[in-house]
Amino acid sequence: MLTIFMWIIRILMQILYIYSILIVIYTLLTWIPRTLQTKLGQILARIVEPYLNLFQRFIPPIAGISFAPIIALLVIYFVNNYVLVWIANIVLHFFG
Template sequence: MNLLISTLLTFIGIYTALLFIRVLLTWFPNINWFDPPFSILSQLTDPYLNLFRSIIPPLGGIDFSPILALLALQLISGLLRSF
């Protein structure tokens, strides 16, 4: 059981870092999301972010879905650490 929780916590940590990188890269408007390194990052993170975009659409051009996505990952991580 400890191995499973440890693996899940590692995955959540890596995925959180990928989401954070994705958010930081959105500050640069000249990035082409169809180029290989960025398209891979987009393919990995967009399905998860789209779950939260369906709950809260972008308001005034600001996308709040990454905040909710990161909070959800931190909540899950905290719950797993309590086991």
């Protein structure tokens, strides 16, 4: 049971890591004209924009620059490196 839970935590951490890479790629694509109109840009937009929109509602662009991707990446980093590790430590403490 414990190894299954740790395996799930590890998969979640990997998913969050990959998702953060997708956010970085998407953000870089926004700097290059017409790249979001490509098939890759459209796929990334469908995957990343719903999450980024959560932050864009509360963090308006400053001088035309959106800081939502930075905050979104910081939230993923916090969840990946603190929340999931904290949950894993609690489970190890009680069941390990």
